[in-house]
Amino acid sequence: xxxxxxxxxxxxxxxxxxxxxxxxKKTGVSHCTDAQLxxxxxxxxxxxxxxxxxxxxxxxGAQKMELTTFELAQLAKTDPRAAADLMWS
Numbered sequence: 380x381x382x383x384x385x386x387x388x389x390x391x392x393x394x395x396x397x398x399x400x401x402x403x404k405k406t407g408v409s410h411c412t413d414a415q416l417x418x419x420x421x422x423x424x425x426x427x428x429x430x431x432x433x434x435x436x437x438x439x440g441a442q443k444m445e446l447t448t449f450e451l452a453q454l455a456k457t458d459p460r461a462a463a464d465l466m467w468s
Contacts (some may be wrong), residue, residue, distance in 0.1 A: 395442075396401035396421075396435045417441060417448040425451070435468060440465030 396418055403415035411419070420442075421434035441451045444465065455462040 394435065396438045399438070413448050414442065417446075417451060420448055420452065425455055425462070426433040429462045432463075436466035437462075440468040458464060 395466075397413075399415045399418040400422060401413075403411040403419045406415070408416060408419060418434075418438055421438040425436060425437055446454070446465075451462065451465075
């Protein structure tokens with residue numbers, strides 16, 4: 380019995396969050412866009428401030444609501460529950 384081996388090339392889709400995070404780490408915080416700054420914020424501080432389960436979901440929710448990084452930080456400071464709810468929007 381002959382068997383053929385088929386190789387599939389799986390393309391890995393890089394999310395906008397991962398792209399923003401990588402760009403922010405490459406350029407540095409002082410030279411990044413607001414979306415990139417928010418990715419760094421979600422990757423680090425937001426988890427402590429409001430118990431975010433997923434930094435990527437938090438970033439996606441904040442981007443959908445068109446929040447700036449400053450607005451997200453203020454929301455996390457004043458209403459951590461509302462900020463955490465962004466993950467499910």
